[in-house]
Amino acid sequence: MQYCKNIGESQRKNSKNIMIKIGVIGLGLIGGSIARDLNAQIGVTLYGYDNNASHLQKALEIGIINQSQNLEYLIENMDVIILAIPVDKIELLLPRILDSINKDTLVIDSGSTKEKICASVSDHPRRGRFLAAHPLAGTEYSGPEAAIKGLFLNKKNIVCEREKTDADALDLGLKILTSLGLETLFLSASEHDKHLAYVSHLSHISSFTLGLTVLDIEKDENQIFNLAGTGFESTVRLAKSAPQTWAPIFNKNSTHLITALDQYINYLQKFKTALEQDDSNASYRLMEEANRIKEVLNK
Amino acid sequence: MQYCKNIGESQRKNSKNIMIKIGVIGLGLIGGSIARDLNAQIGVTLYGYDNNASHLQKALEIGIINQSQNLEYLIENMDVIILAIPVDKIELLLPRILDSINKDTLVIDSGSTKEKICASVSDHPRRGRFLAAHPLAGTEYSGPEAAIKGLFLNKKNIVCEREKTDADALDLGLKILTSLGLETLFLSASEHDKHLAYVSHLSHISSFTLGLTVLDIEKDENQIFNLAGTGFESTVRLAKSAPQTWAPIFNKNSTHLITALDQYINYLQKFKTALEQDDSNASYRLMEEANRIKEVLNK
Numbered sequence: 001m002q003y004c005k006n007i008g009e010s011q012r013k014n015s016k017n018i019m020i021k022i023g024v025i026g027l028g029l030i031g032g033s034i035a036r037d038l039n040a041q042i043g044v045t046l047y048g049y050d051n052n053a054s055h056l057q058k059a060l061e062i063g064i065i066n067q068s069q070n071l072e073y074l075i076e077n078m079d080v081i082i083l084a085i086p087v088d089k090i091e092l093l094l095p096r097i098l099d100s101i102n103k104d105t106l107v108i109d110s111g112s113t114k115e116k117i118c119a120s121v122s123d124h125p126r127r128g129r130f131l132a133a134h135p136l137a138g139t140e141y142s143g144p145e146a147a148i149k150g151l152f153l154n155k156k157n158i159v160c161e162r163e164k165t166d167a168d169a170l171d172l173g174l175k176i177l178t179s180l181g182l183e184t185l186f187l188s189a190s191e192h193d194k195h196l197a198y199v200s201h202l203s204h205i206s207s208f209t210l211g212l213t214v215l216d217i218e219k220d221e222n223q224i225f226n227l228a229g230t231g232f233e234s235t236v237r238l239a240k241s242a243p244q245t246w247a248p249i250f251n252k253n254s255t256h257l258i259t260a261l262d263q264y265i266n267y268l269q270k271f272k273t274a275l276e277q278d279d280s281n282a283s284y285r286l287m288e289e290a291n292r293i294k295e296v297l298n299k
Numbered sequence: 300m301q302y303c304k305n306i307g308e309s310q311r312k313n314s315k316n317i318m319i320k321i322g323v324i325g326l327g328l329i330g331g332s333i334a335r336d337l338n339a340q341i342g343v344t345l346y347g348y349d350n351n352a353s354h355l356q357k358a359l360e361i362g363i364i365n366q367s368q369n370l371e372y373l374i375e376n377m378d379v380i381i382l383a384i385p386v387d388k389i390e391l392l393l394p395r396i397l398d399s400i401n402k403d404t405l406v407i408d409s410g411s412t413k414e415k416i417c418a419s420v421s422d423h424p425r426r427g428r429f430l431a432a433h434p435l436a437g438t439e440y441s442g443p444e445a446a447i448k449g450l451f452l453n454k455k456n457i458v459c460e461r462e463k464t465d466a467d468a469l470d471l472g473l474k475i476l477t478s479l480g481l482e483t484l485f486l487s488a489s490e491h492d493k494h495l496a497y498v499s500h501l502s503h504i505s506s507f508t509l510g511l512t513v514l515d516i517e518k519d520e521n522q523i524f525n526l527a528g529t530g531f532e533s534t535v536r537l538a539k540s541a542p543q544t545w546a547p548i549f550n551k552n553s554t555h556l557i558t559a560l561d562q563y564i565n566y567l568q569k570f571k572t573a574l575e576q577d578d579s580n581a582s583y584r585l586m587e588e589a590n591r592i593k594e595v596l597n598k
Contacts, residue, residue: 213501229436275557
């Protein structure tokens with residue numbers, strides 16, 4: 001892990017004692033975990049804001065942030081601003097932040113969709129100060145108490161439209177993300193959203209849907225959850241995720257996600273047809289093909 | 300844990316030195332794990348058979364069983380026979396085993412479906428020597444090398460049609476299952492199959508289907524699995540499961556599973572409609588309802 005004593009040299013060229021000021025907006029699972037790890041690094045003063053007052057208070061209490069401040073203060077006074085709020089809120093707030101930051105401030109987002117966020121500032125005169133990022137980490141829990149030390153260690157991060165970010169901002173942003181333990185890959189915003197529709201957003205929908213279906217039957221069969229094994233718990237785990245995070249993600253990635261859902265439903269229909277036609281061979285072949293997931297997940 | 304020195308008293312009444320002879324047919328994940336734990340108990344001689352010769356050899360080598368024997372030997376010479384083969388094979392073999400066992404032999408199955416297995420021997424003159432069981436444990440791996448010590452510890456077991464099993468056979472069967480660490484619940488075969496369709500079989504189909512869908516897109520997007528996070532891995536884990544186990548399960552539980560699949564697809568369509576209509580509130584409400592899984596899984 002690199003520490004922040006190595007980052008932000010340009011911000012501190014006049015004095016070795018000046019701390020880099022990082023402001024995290026949104027102190028839930030992702031923002032809280034980012035703040036927690038950065039706040040533990042030498043040379044960082046960590047400011048935080050959350051529009052949920054009790055989250056902000058809790059983040060201060062448990063030491064995830066050094067100082068709580070209002071949004072305007074963060075926008076005007078930080079070296080680095082990190083956005084960890086729902087993707088629809090990022091899309092609304094990001095242009096306003098770029099309007100008002102200092103000329104050297106870097107803004108990094110952490111949103112799970114990228115096309116619409118990037119589009120919201122594509123023509124902004126300060127576009128170069130924005131780094132479009134997505135650290136691929138999380139759990140099904142939410143809020144500052146869900147923040148985990150080392151959440152991003154050995155995880156992947158995706159940066160989109162790197163060419164639109166100023167060289168110094170890209171450099172600083174990558175150093176910060178690397179210091180969290182992330183390995184960065186570069187994709188276009190469109191590739192990002194398509195890929196994530198399949199390997200993240202669809203699996204959330206499949207899990208929410210499994211939860212809904214089993215809850216429905218549970219109304220009549222109240223001991224059904226006594227029978228739930230580890231396989232069910234693993235498959236339904238993501239159904240515990242926060243709707244306020246995921247409703248905007250699904251909405252902002254609806255085009256790719258509808259395509260993925262159509263393919264998913266199409267395969268379910270194939271299983272259903274195999275069952276209806278008493279055709280074990282057909283379901284066997286589908287599962288044999290699905291087994292190839294073992295190889296690709298291990299490569 | 301109880302040990303087998305406490306079981307099978309009726310089988311050993313003539314001598315304290317006679318070991319109880321248990322034969323496990325099918326030495327994969329489930330049979331291998333049963334054999335491994337029983338073989339570690341005092342007073343048990345563990346015989347095994349698998350129609351896959353290399354599995355049988357491997358089970359001997361790694362000490363899961365004491366002796367390998369052919370099927371006929373096991374049927375004619377055991378105090379207890381445990382069936383851990385695919386459910387369609389249980390349905391075929393069970394009547395034949397009951398035809399040929401000694402009058403005191405107990406036969407326990409471990410199949411993941413129960414209605415058709417129970418129906419296959421419902422009128423058999425030796426029905427009382429059969430205990431219809433389903434230990435709710437497993438992993439996505441298979442074969443004797445996947446056998447795990449303590450796989451059943453603190454897990455649930457379901458026994459169906461207890462009233463059709465002779466009192467002494469029920470007593471001995473439950474002692475054996477309890478000695479593995481299982482807690483037994485009693486359900487009708489029909490209730491069992493309905494419940495399991497929802498909390499086990501459907502989640503396997505949803506996971507296989509997720510694997511298929513993402514493998515499809517991966518043909519064009521070869522780096523997609525670099526982006527797979529822990530959420531995806533959790534949701535797709537069951538897609539690694541063995542088709543030879545699961546094709547017969549789906550087939551033998553097709554009526555309940557088709558009903559469950561219809562409900563599941565119906566909920567997916569609701570998500571899809573919400574996406575198509577740009578209706579974040581609708582998907583929010585679906586997820587909020589699904590979140591109730593948190594409470595029921597913890598109760």
